[in-house]
Amino acid sequence: MQFILGMNCGGFYKCATLISKQYSHFVISIIQFMKCLVLLAAPGLMSIFVVDDTSREQWKNVFFVLGIFLIISNLLFCFLVNDKPASFTKITKHKESYIQVPQESDKNGI
Secondary structure, three states: OHHHHHHHHHHHHHHHHHHHHHHHHHHHHHHHHHHHHHHHHHHHHHHHHOOOOOOHHHHHHHHHHHHHHHHHHHHHHHHHOOOOOOHHHOOOOOHHHOOOOOOHHHHOOO
16 A cells, blocks of 8 residues: 555656646646645644654554545545646637737838
8 A cells, every 4th residue: 555655656647747738837836835835834743643742542543534535535546637738728718818019011101
């Protein structure tokens, strides 16, 4: 089971690249930013749940909770993932979005 969790790390980034197409640099940077926030918040959360470092029970509970979250999130990812581009990557052309550029004859008043 652990090797499947390890393989998911590569699949997660590849899936984000396939889904976001031309915006993959932005999506990957948001993923990295969220990882940084979690790493920043983790010591604070540990200080809340683990009162002293002498009790193995407190640490065991923390690891079980984190393990359950990892397994659930990986299962959800495996069942919900696809490789189809997201709707925000489809570029559509609208007449309203074109800018009217004056031609030379319009500039000279002809």
